[in-house]
Amino acid sequence: MDEDSLTSLHPNYVKAVRLATAVFALPFVIGALVLEIAGLLPHGSFLAPVLLLALYAVMRVPLRRYHARGYRMGEDRLRVVRGLLFRSDTVVPFGRVQHIDVHQGPIERGYGLATLVLHTAGNHNASVSLPGLGHDDALAMREAIRAHVKRDTM
Amino acid sequence: MSAEPALPAEGWRRTSPLSFLVGAVTSLRGALLPVAAALFTSRNWDWGLFLAVLVPAFCLIFFFRWLAWRRFRYRLGESDVRVERGLFNRTARSVPYERIQDVSLEQAFVPRLFGMVEVKFETGAGGRDEIAIRYVDAAEAEALREAVRAQKGGLVAALASEAAPPAEEQARTLFAMNPRRLMTFGLFEFSLVVFAVLGGVLQQFDFLLPFDIWDFEAWLGLLAGPGHRLSEFGLATQAIGAALALSVLGLLGLATGLGRTVLRDYGFRLEETPKGLRRRRGLLTRTDVVMPLHRVQALTLTTGIVRRRFGWHGLSVVSLAQDAKSESHVVVPFGTMEEIAPVVNTTGFALPGEATDWHPASRRQRNDSIALTVLPLVLIAGAVAGLGVVFGARIEGLPASWPLLAAGGLAALGGLLGVREWHLWRHRCHAIDARQLFVREGWLAPHLAIASRVKLQSVEIAQSPLARRRGYADVRFGVAGGKLEMHGVPLESARAIRAAVLDSIAAVDFSRLPG
Numbered sequence: 001m002d003e004d005s006l007t008s009l010h011p012n013y014v015k016a017v018r019l020a021t022a023v024f025a026l027p028f029v030i031g032a033l034v035l036e037i038a039g040l041l042p043h044g045s046f047l048a049p050v051l052l053l054a055l056y057a058v059m060r061v062p063l064r065r066y067h068a069r070g071y072r073m074g075e076d077r078l079r080v081v082r083g084l085l086f087r088s089d090t091v092v093p094f095g096r097v098q099h100i101d102v103h104q105g106p107i108e109r110g111y112g113l114a115t116l117v118l119h120t121a122g123n124h125n126a127s128v129s130l131p132g133l134g135h136d137d138a139l140a141m142r143e144a145i146r147a148h149v150k151r152d153t154m
Numbered sequence: 155m156s157a158e159p160a161l162p163a164e165g166w167r168r169t170s171p172l173s174f175l176v177g178a179v180t181s182l183r184g185a186l187l188p189v190a191a192a193l194f195t196s197r198n199w200d201w202g203l204f205l206a207v208l209v210p211a212f213c214l215i216f217f218f219r220w221l222a223w224r225r226f227r228y229r230l231g232e233s234d235v236r237v238e239r240g241l242f243n244r245t246a247r248s249v250p251y252e253r254i255q256d257v258s259l260e261q262a263f264v265p266r267l268f269g270m271v272e273v274k275f276e277t278g279a280g281g282r283d284e285i286a287i288r289y290v291d292a293a294e295a296e297a298l299r300e301a302v303r304a305q306k307g308g309l310v311a312a313l314a315s316e317a318a319p320p321a322e323e324q325a326r327t328l329f330a331m332n333p334r335r336l337m338t339f340g341l342f343e344f345s346l347v348v349f350a351v352l353g354g355v356l357q358q359f360d361f362l363l364p365f366d367i368w369d370f371e372a373w374l375g376l377l378a379g380p381g382h383r384l385s386e387f388g389l390a391t392q393a394i395g396a397a398l399a400l401s402v403l404g405l406l407g408l409a410t411g412l413g414r415t416v417l418r419d420y421g422f423r424l425e426e427t428p429k430g431l432r433r434r435r436g437l438l439t440r441t442d443v444v445m446p447l448h449r450v451q452a453l454t455l456t457t458g459i460v461r462r463r464f465g466w467h468g469l470s471v472v473s474l475a476q477d478a479k480s481e482s483h484v485v486v487p488f489g490t491m492e493e494i495a496p497v498v499n500t501t502g503f504a505l506p507g508e509a510t511d512w513h514p515a516s517r518r519q520r521n522d523s524i525a526l527t528v529l530p531l532v533l534i535a536g537a538v539a540g541l542g543v544v545f546g547a548r549i550e551g552l553p554a555s556w557p558l559l560a561a562g563g564l565a566a567l568g569g570l571l572g573v574r575e576w577h578l579w580r581h582r583c584h585a586i587d588a589r590q591l592f593v594r595e596g597w598l599a600p601h602l603a604i605a606s607r608v609k610l611q612s613v614e615i616a617q618s619p620l621a622r623r624r625g626y627a628d629v630r631f632g633v634a635g636g637k638l639e640m641h642g643v644p645l646e647s648a649r650a651i652r653a654a655v656l657d658s659i660a661a662v663d664f665s666r667l668p669g
Contacts, residue, residue, distance in 0.1 A: 076660045087622060090614040091652060093659045096632075098277045099249040099285065106242045121278040121474065122611030122632020124639075142248055146234055149250045 006070030006081060012111040013069075013132030017062035019107050025054040071130050073141060076148060078118065080130050092128050094148040096120050102138045103129075114138035118145070166227045166238075173289040174223035176265050178216050183264065185211075228287055230301050235275060237285055249285055251306045253277045257299040271295035275302070278474060278634065325432065328497050329486050331422040339419065339488035340412035342461045346403070348410045424485050426500055431471070431485060445483055449473045450501045451634050452605040455494070459598045469494050471501060472636035503604050506592050512583045516626040519642030520579035524572045526620075531568030535561040584640045586651055591631070593640050605631065605638050607658040615648050631655070 032050040035041065064084055072079040077093045101117035108114060108131075115131040116138045133141070189208070221241055229236045234250045260272045270289035277285070290298065331339070420437035430446035452472040461467075469486040486494050491505075498505050506512075542557020553559070577597040585592040591610075593603045611632030621627055627648045631638040643651065 077656060085619045087617040088614055089616075090612060091656055092612045093656060095660060096611045098253045099247060101248075102246040104240075104244040109244065119277075120611040120632055121634040123635060124630050124637050125612045125614055125632045128612065146248055146250055149252060 006072050006079075009066060009069055009071075009132035010113055010134045010137070011066075012113055012134075014062045014066045016107050016111045016113055016132070017065060018058050019110075021058045021062060022054075023107075025057060029054055066132070069132065073144070078128075078130070078141075078145070080128055090125060090128055092118050092120060092125070094145050096122075097145055097149055100142050100145055101127075102135075102142055104135065116141055166229045168227050169223065169287060170270060170290050170294070171223070172268050172291075173270060174216075174219040176268050176270050176289055177222070178219045180262075180264050181215055181219070182212070185215075230298070230305070235285070235302065237287065247285060249275055249277060251302065254302055254306060257302050259295050259299065265289050273298050325425040325427045327423060327425050328431070328500060329422075329424040329489060329493055331419060331488070335488065336416060336419060336422075337412065338466075340415035341408060342458065342466065342488070343411035343415045344404075344407045345411045345414065346407045348406060419487050422487060424497065431500070433483065433485060443483060445471060445473050445485075447501060450503075451609050452603060452636055452638060453498060453501060453503050454636075455505075455602040455604070457600055459600070461488075462600065465490050467491060467494055469497060472633060474635040498604075503590065503606065505604070506585060506602075510585045510587060510592065512585045512592075512594075513643075513647065515579055515582040515584075515640075515642035516624075516644045518624045519621070519626045520576065522620055522624060523579065523642075524575045527575050528568045528572040531564050531571070535564035535568070538564065579642070582641055584643065584651075586654060591638070591651075591655070593638060595641070603638055605633060607655050608661075609634070610638075610655060610659060613652045613655055615645075615652060617645075 028050055032047045036043070036047040061084075068082065068084050068087075070081045076095065077091050079089070079091045081087070081089045098119045098121055101115075101119070103115040103117055104113070105115075112135050113131070114133055114135040114137075115129050116133055117127050117129040119127045218241070222239070225241055225244075226237075226239045228238070234248045235254070236246065236248055238244065238246045254275050254277060256276045258274045258276060260274060261270070262272070265272060265288075268289075269291055271292050271294075272289050273287040273295050275285040287298070417437050419435050421440075422435040423433070425432045427444070430444050430449070432442070432444045434440065434442045450471045450473045454470045454472065455467055456470065457467045466488055467486075467490070468484065468488055470484045473483060486497055495505060539557050539561035542560070574597065578595075581594060581597050581600055583594050586607075589607060591603075591605045591607060593605075595601060595603075611634060613632070614630040615627045616630060617627045625645050626642050627645050629640040629643050629648050629651060640648075640651070
């Protein structure tokens with residue numbers, strides 16, 4: 001259970017989060033540009049902060065998020081660590097997994113990533129998701145967990 | 155697709171080609187009402203526009219339904235059911251046979267017209283995120299159900315033999331409330347909720363009253379007019395009047411509490427039967443619930459700051475109910491610890507004893523939570539006082555010293571909340587023994603949660619930025635049907651607790667859970 005034994009996510013995760021953030025930030029930048037062109041405010045007084053903020057959110061935050069995240073695939077449990085400010089460190093024993101999802105959004109698919117979601121019977125943490133895995137890794141992890149569920153029963 | 159009675163074990167399958175049609179018709183049905191509304195409201199009806207908008211819309215619906223149908227496939231594998239779906243967001247779900255509790259076949263109205271069936275695989279997942287295959291024809295649905303049942307056949311047989319009840323034992327009463335106990339309980343359930351309800355009703359139906367009850371000036375006028383004699387009485391009379399009003403209020407509160415309690419808990423009886431705990435209660439609506447013992451995940455022992463002094467407590471079980479809604483069941487609404495202990499033993503749990511090693515929450519957590527509640531209020535109070543004095547703002551009808559008064563009020567509120575936090579901390583503790591976890595919380599309404607270690611689903615250690623700096627954490631446990639959280643645990647012991655709990659979870663095969 002020590003901190004240093006965490007596995008990092010796929011490096012493409014940074015790119016995927018950057019792209020997702022950029023898509024999210026685009027409307028704000030466009031809005032700021034429109035305001036700038038309309039000239040209601042002094043030059044750059046609105047555009048500059050928005051651009052800086054967007055730049056920070058797109059370039060820096062995903063990298064920090066990547067470093068804050070990690071997982072550890074144990075013999076009979078999966079540990080998922082996440083959170084920049086509010087840290088969360090969750091462990092799900094395979095023996096309590098009800099079903100498993102491998103999820104791919106459009107951006108994730110572009111980068112060959114996938115999200116592994118473990119569903120448990122608990123009301124709290126009913127589903128624990130681990131994004132930013134390589135698609136093949138996610139599939140392999142699913143097989144391993146499923147095999148464990150199978151073994152548990154016999 | 156429908157001709158084959160048996161399913162091959164391998165190979166991906168699609169739902170019936172008709173199913174996208176069914177889906178499209180179902181969504182069209184949803185669109186019918188707005189269209190009808192448009193029909194009625196528009197005056198000069200333009201068929202051209204109508205067709206130009208609606209036809210492409212319908213085509214789009216059909217097209218996307220068709221795409222969704224194309225991207226949906228399922229497979230009965232060796233050890234699990236696989237379902238893949240999604241246009242842009244692809245999801246591949248794997249449900250091990252061992253986890254499937256039941257396969258249900260459903261026919262809604264529209265699918266029924268087409269002879270289509272929806273197949274649902276029910277697992278015990280907490281998110282109620284069921285797996286559905288929409289839609290297949292009846293033969294395929296039946297084949298699917300049979301195939302899944304065959305796959306988990308061995309398991310089901312084993313469970314059935316294990317679950318076969320020992321028939322020799324009959325129902326045994328664990329707890330019952332006689333009318334006297336019911337009355338005592340009702341007195342403690344003192345409630346002023348009736349005034350909230352009355353107020354709500356008045357607000358809703360005030361137009362029915364012959365006068366405007368929210369018109370303050372009219373009331374003043376009434377007081378000055380025919381009612382002016384009221385204000386002419388002396389101070390003592392007014393005090394008596396106020397006392398009278400208060401006692402009426404108290405009586406009404408008592409009556410409300412009694413009434414609600416009698417309606418809900420009249421003839422309360424808890425029995426141990428071979429099938430589990432059976433609870434019957436109610437005056438007008440009589441309910442009869444059976445809670446299988448092996449489904450009980452945790453217990454909650456509740457009391458109140460007043461009723462605790464008299465030795466009254468309540469007991470609820472957290473269980474995974476089939477109907478998914480009512481997770482928490484009261485099994486002893488109002489009883490002494492001597493009455494509660496046998497019920498606890500029946501459920502297979504144990505109350506904390508002398509040997510239980512209680513740990514208080516971290517002192518740092520106490521200091522931080524007090525600081526976080528008090529500081530903002532004190533800062534606001536300071537700002538109000540400072541600004542008020544410096545700018546000398548005057549408000550009509552208030553004394554000139556209002557900023558100081560307001561600041562004093564805010565500071566007092568902060569102090570009260572701080573004292574509350576301190577009390578909350580004092581009552582917050584947790585313990586762990588070889589089989590169970592105990593969490594005690596609450597000042598005015600103390601409660602104690604008892605959870606079985608092996609029945610927990612997951613463990614999370616959560617830290618806010620402040621908690622990280624100060625070295626404590628919240629430990630959250632996944633409980634089927636309820637929640638369990640330890641606050642302000644020092645990080646080291648949080649890790650130790652998690653490791654211990656996980657080891658006992660991993661040691662026990664619980665694929666049957668939440669069976």
